[in-house]
Amino acid sequence: MSISVQNISKSYKNIPALQNITLEVNEGELFGLIGPDGAGKTTLFRLLTTLLLPNEGSATVANYDILKQVKEIRNAVGYMPGKFSLYQDLTISENLAFFATIFGTTIEENYDLIEDIYVQIEPFKNRKAGALSGGMKQKLALCCALIHKPKVLFLDEPTTGVDPVSRKEFWEMLKRLKQKGITILVSTPYMDEATLCDRIALIQEGKILKIDTPQGIVDAYQKTIYEVASNQMHLLIEDLKHFPSYYSVFAFGEFVHYIDLNNFFDSETLRNYLKAKGHQSIILQKTTPTIEDIFMDL
Amino acid sequence: MKIILFIIQKEFKQIFRDKSMLRLLFILPILQLLILSNAATFDVKNIRVTIVDYSNSSSSRTLIEKINANAYFTDAVFVSTTQAGIERLNSGKTDVVIEIPIPFEKQLQNETTTQIQVLINAIDGATAGVQNVYLSQIVQQFNQHILLENKHIVNNQIMPNRIETIPSFWYNSTLNYKTFMVPGILVLLITMLTLFLSSMNIVREKELGTLEQINVTPIKKYQFIIGKLFPFWVIGLVILTIGLLISKIVFNVPMLGNIVLVYFFTSIYLLLILGFGLFLSNHTETQQQAMFIAWFFIVIFILMSGLFTPIESMPKWAQNVTLFNPIRYFVEFIRMVLLKGAGLQEVLPNLGIITLFAIVVNGLAVWSYKKTN
Missing domain, CATH: 3.30.70 (Alpha-Beta Plaits)
Structure with a gap:
């Protein structure tokens, strides 16, 4: 089990953000978290990437406990926040080198993992990240999240604000990463992207409504x-x-x-x-x- | 260690890439030092004086000549009535009104004492006090002159029957206020710049969201903090160097003490200020918040530093507050070392207090810096 969440609850000053969430993600699975804005998707990501502490419940990521094995988790996961959060005043290659170094690795060491994404932005490698288009920013952010060869990849709304062509490309990249054995947890407010996941969880107002394969969810629907x-x-x-x-x-x-x-x-x-x-x-x-x-x- | 070096390298890259910031960093302090040092003067000059001379005698004219000859007073304006003089004072056309009464000369010759009336605009009490002292000195000189002259005539022999005090001003023999102010202003500039830069730096990463990305990496707290703050420590020392050079070349400030001691003290002092900046950074969410809070502290630090107003003349409670003001200790220190040539022994208390502050503030800052909520 790559991600295992057991009865997790989190509230901000008495306003519940997540209520009693339980879900499991298998190794090498592309798992989608589908829900509207404010459903609690980002909160769940922040809990699983050890940026927040839950009020109740427990969870493991790559078999490490999110409360006790914070350091191990940080080495084993890649996280791409919803908001572009790389250094806008550093170039593409500087950003990548920076994140490689703080993970104690080099670009060369894991180049095979990011190669097919990086070649697309390589022509602009001396351009500052702030001057990139939305799609290129996403690709760079994905490269930075992958540079230390994580076991689990967390992508928080990676395609929000990206044009349809780049969105399609992005999902193809995710499929290739999945083939390399990386577990991917991705959130999106776009329902059409849900069908591209192996399994999805529908989440609303901090509660999980359904977990199944996209086809399974459709098949189980009785109404005409x-x-x-x-x-x-x-x-x-x-x-x-x-x-x-x-x-x-x-x-x-x-x-x-x-x-x-x-x-x-x-x-x-x-x-x-x-x-x-x-x-x-x-x-x-x-x-x-x-x-x-x-x-x-x- | 490699990670720290890499972060330092990244910070420097970002600082040098931001051209407007770079200008702010190096040109502004130089300009401020040059402008403030020339403007922040305690000298009271160009005192405008109005004279009502009812006596109109040779004695009164001698006195007036003496006032006019004094460099601190502009040429006197004469009016015929006290009322006219008071009107000039009311309308702000003059700073001082001197009224010399009709029996002035007669009393001087026949009696032991005479009086003149001096009216001073005392809205600014300190300035008025200084003007009063200047006038008293002139009158005193005049007195002595008269005394000697009269004695000559009457007794035909000189009988100096008074004690004259000749002050000798130590450490700043020419009473040059710049010698006194320049090192203090340099301290302010170093403090302001490093506090603003460090308090806004980490909060900037928070604002941009990059801190979130950093926080999911296995980077350690101390690596990140040292990496972020070290560049500003270096910048602080560079500004000190530039400032000392300007003090020497432009203002000819004496540097009697050991310069190595100044650098040693500054490097510890900078740790304190950077730690304080980090602390502010931890408790704010935006650069604006950090900036406002930093300003709040800087204004208090400056006004209670003893640079512009002597600490000795503050009320007791305010004096106690200044005990927590790092600028106070640095101003005291740099004046002692540069102007008096104090050695390590004499500045040990300041050094000790600053070191203690640095340890406490940095402890608090590191403790309050959290990677997780």
């Missing part, structure tokens, strides 16, 4: 989801909310996702209801649930 569209999208949500057997409705891209209380309800009834309300060119069809649908339902 309809995607609905019409010529009057702004009225559609209001009208759907007044449908007698309405369960939930929310905007989803170009459609509105609608769930009925009755799992076997006849969609024609709804179509007629909408027609009566004056909607035209109605689209009403079943769709496969996504992580986002499930999250909205929780």
